[in-house]
Amino acid sequence: MKHRPFPRRLKTSAACFSIDLLPPGRAKFWWWALFCLLGGLILGVISHKLSAIFxxxxxxxxxxxxxxxxxxxxxxxxxxxxxxxxxVGWLVLIYWLAQESKSGSRWA
Known part of the structure; x- marks a missing residue:
């Protein structure tokens, strides 16, 4: 995987859900999850309404x-x-999301 600056990764990850029809892969998913988490936390410090809207x-x-x-x-x-x-559900879901991609996925 290429090393790209954080804003470019976010742009790529944000475009993933709307444009890209291929599965996002682990890195794209976790960058998107980090963006959602940090965005919510930072906006929560500023205003709870902004955090809720985000x-x-x-x-x-x-x-x-x-x-x-x-x-x-x-x-x-x-x-x-x-x-x-x-x-328990959170841990199981994190475990599944962190697993490697399967090449012969029936969903692909």
Missing amino acids: SLATLVPYLAVAARRLHDTDRSGWLQLVGLIPF
Whole structure:
């Protein structure tokens, strides 16, 4: 993977959910997740309303990128619902999202 500056990675990751039809891969997913997390935290320090607006604006793209990431690991995107189970569900979902891509994915 090429080393690119953070803003360029974000641009690439942001475009992933709307333009790119290929699965995002681990790096693109985690850069997008980091952007969503840091954006929400930074805006939360400034204003809770801004943080809420940002979180709502990035919710659907985040779910889309996470579904593609799960498809890339040969799992259904619906398995994101496991994340609704506190603690254990979060750990299981993080484990699945962190796994390597499978080349012969049935979702590809």
